Amino acid sequence: MRLLIVEDDQKLANFVARALRAESFAVDHAADGCEGQRYLDTYHYDLLILDLMLPRMNGTELLRHARHTHPLLPVLVLTARDATEDKVRHFEAGADDYLTKPFDIAELAVRVRALLRRTPHERADVLAVADLELNRLTQQVRRAGQRIDLTAKEYSVLEYLLSSPGRVFSRAMILEHVWDQSFEGVTNIVDVYVRYLRRKVDEPFPVKLIQTVRGMGYCVREGGSDGDGGRA
Amino acid sequence: MNHRSLAFRLGVWYALLLSAAFALIGAGMFYGLKQYLRANLADSLKRRSAQIEQILLEAPAGTVDGILAERIETRVAPEFNNRFVRVTRAPATLVFRSTAPSDRAFDPGAVPAVPVPWPEGGTARRVVGAPGSTLIESVTPIIAPSGRYLIELGASFVPIEAMQSRLLTVLGLLLPALIACAAAGGYLLVGWALRPVDRIAESADEMIAQGLDARLPVVPSGDAIERLSISVNRMLARLRDSLQTSRRFLADASHELRTPLTVIKGELQEALHTAGGEHAVSEHIGSVLEEVARLEHLVSGLLVLSRLDVGEAQRELVDVDLAELAAGTAEQLRLLAEDRGVLLECSPSSAVIARGDRARLKQVIVNLLDNAIRFTARGGTVTLRAGHDDQQPTLEVRDTGAGIPAAALPHIFDRFYRVDEARSREDGGAGLGLSIVRAICTAHGAEIEVDSVVGRGTCFRVRFPR
Numbered sequence: 001m002r003l004l005i006v007e008d009d010q011k012l013a014n015f016v017a018r019a020l021r022a023e024s025f026a027v028d029h030a031a032d033g034c035e036g037q038r039y040l041d042t043y044h045y046d047l048l049i050l051d052l053m054l055p056r057m058n059g060t061e062l063l064r065h066a067r068h069t070h071p072l073l074p075v076l077v078l079t080a081r082d083a084t085e086d087k088v089r090h091f092e093a094g095a096d097d098y099l100t101k102p103f104d105i106a107e108l109a110v111r112v113r114a115l116l117r118r119t120p121h122e123r124a125d126v127l128a129v130a131d132l133e134l135n136r137l138t139q140q141v142r143r144a145g146q147r148i149d150l151t152a153k154e155y156s157v158l159e160y161l162l163s164s165p166g167r168v169f170s171r172a173m174i175l176e177h178v179w180d181q182s183f184e185g186v187t188n189i190v191d192v193y194v195r196y197l198r199r200k201v202d203e204p205f206p207v208k209l210i211q212t213v214r215g216m217g218y219c220v221r222e223g224g225s226d227g228d229g230g231r232a
Numbered sequence: 233m234n235h236r237s238l239a240f241r242l243g244v245w246y247a248l249l250l251s252a253a254f255a256l257i258g259a260g261m262f263y264g265l266k267q268y269l270r271a272n273l274a275d276s277l278k279r280r281s282a283q284i285e286q287i288l289l290e291a292p293a294g295t296v297d298g299i300l301a302e303r304i305e306t307r308v309a310p311e312f313n314n315r316f317v318r319v320t321r322a323p324a325t326l327v328f329r330s331t332a333p334s335d336r337a338f339d340p341g342a343v344p345a346v347p348v349p350w351p352e353g354g355t356a357r358r359v360v361g362a363p364g365s366t367l368i369e370s371v372t373p374i375i376a377p378s379g380r381y382l383i384e385l386g387a388s389f390v391p392i393e394a395m396q397s398r399l400l401t402v403l404g405l406l407l408p409a410l411i412a413c414a415a416a417g418g419y420l421l422v423g424w425a426l427r428p429v430d431r432i433a434e435s436a437d438e439m440i441a442q443g444l445d446a447r448l449p450v451v452p453s454g455d456a457i458e459r460l461s462i463s464v465n466r467m468l469a470r471l472r473d474s475l476q477t478s479r480r481f482l483a484d485a486s487h488e489l490r491t492p493l494t495v496i497k498g499e500l501q502e503a504l505h506t507a508g509g510e511h512a513v514s515e516h517i518g519s520v521l522e523e524v525a526r527l528e529h530l531v532s533g534l535l536v537l538s539r540l541d542v543g544e545a546q547r548e549l550v551d552v553d554l555a556e557l558a559a560g561t562a563e564q565l566r567l568l569a570e571d572r573g574v575l576l577e578c579s580p581s582s583a584v585i586a587r588g589d590r591a592r593l594k595q596v597i598v599n600l601l602d603n604a605i606r607f608t609a610r611g612g613t614v615t616l617r618a619g620h621d622d623q624q625p626t627l628e629v630r631d632t633g634a635g636i637p638a639a640a641l642p643h644i645f646d647r648f649y650r651v652d653e654a655r656s657r658e659d660g661g662a663g664l665g666l667s668i669v670r671a672i673c674t675a676h677g678a679e680i681e682v683d684s685v686v687g688r689g690t691c692f693r694v695r696f697p698r
Contacts, residue, residue: 009491015498080490101490102528105498153567168501171525179564182594184532189564192571214514215521216501 002026006036007051019105033057067094074115104170127162130222161220170217243419258403277370277385293377301328316386337388338365428457444472483538533664540671554584554618561597573610579617586625586696599665600629608633625696635686645670
């Protein structure tokens, strides 16, 4: 899979590229709109990651051009503006998804994978890590065969964490996924829910599955706090 | 009537100045008239006296007194002119004395005689009191062929006094009326003159509500009012420019901070990842990442504020049921409250419809509830209520927390303001939550008010327009 990043901030581009390469994508980088257009017209890409504020040719123009020449190319827009009307404009211009800076690289990886799947991917009915099992059909959670009762929100948090075992989910990601943006930055509500979740899921059992990664967030994985928290 | 208003003060000054001026004019008129009438009277007395003098001088020596009296009588007709006439020949022979005047102002018989020796030389003037009246007399001694005579001609003061008192009455009635009219006129006139200023003030008030893009209508009258309108407009333009500059700066700054923040966060996360099992290193990086998260909140809070400032909030105005929104939001925060040992109550209510942006209104409830829960001690209660106050859709968040000191109340909506430095920082609040609440309320045309009693609790109330 080959991706093109069009982003004028060298450092941001570098680290996004590095992170995506770590996810085993091939990544090219263009530093401005014109260069981006040249790359697009020259090579074949599976996905375009586009910053909207670009020198020489701005991102919106490039987006229109890309839509015209490559109607099927998925485009993920990076933007520092998160006003709803901006988002609507991006979608109208042909973006498939957007991410607001500052974003979590994990989030970017998740979005990229989702976009590349194109067709709605098969949703696993049962998510499991070690002896923890979550059944999406019955909405039941079992650990070591024992039924665990969770509230709706606790269930949502656990489902999100289990959707990608081993990946670290930041508080912002969990908030946006389970709650909504109104709660951003205001409360430590995620921590409270994770604590309650742990009480039910982890405390009665010898092996702890829900891990805290300081400064980053939470993840579910087997094998304690060895700090190997990053990517799958 | 406002006692400190310009119109009132000018009216009073008007009245005072006019009273003083009228008092001076009145006194002058009164005195002048008196002098004039007296001089006039004395003049006519002197003329008559000269006529009598002529009769006496023309009469040859030895003329009988009766003939003299008859001539004088015929010539002067004192009783019809209301004059007192007395002619005495030295040493003390009464030649003629007028009878009582037609207005009976005095009794001629009772006028005291001129004391001997008679004055020498020309006409003298004296004022004598006679029963019933005061007389002014001109006394002329002459030497005629038939002997030495003293001619006395007098007139009563009564007509003069009557005229004076009439003048006094007229002045006394007319002047206060005139002053009152002038004062009232001045008051009205000033009020009328100030009406354009009133209109400017009203328009300025309206414009504050409309935002700084509105301008006063300038009437090309060429006077101070026109200049005032132009100056106010110019001031508004400057104000708008500087406000826009500072807002743009805020928006740009928070905007520009986002890319480096992404890089910092990404690099640190990667470093954390590669640090592997190095516990100390991951602790350090984790700690820095926590600060980055705080910066992120701050930046996004500032962006929200700058966006609300420029009025982007009213994007999707819909009818929102505050009661339902409140109940839902409270439900989402219930665990947070329980975790802190605070009872979160949401009084049920039938639909309370306000027009607004649902997500923003939810933000208001979340921020207020979060704030209330954070500042309420274990065992306290936070009550959320949606309802109608005076038919206005109202949201109310009441807590039994520590309360806010009165000195801090005016500032709690200011950006970065903290009532209790240590406490808030420990909770990780950026000091933007209430600013955002107020900005959202303002964007919705809603008013937010706060009551607080230290030690008893705080109540925030948001009233939406009907």
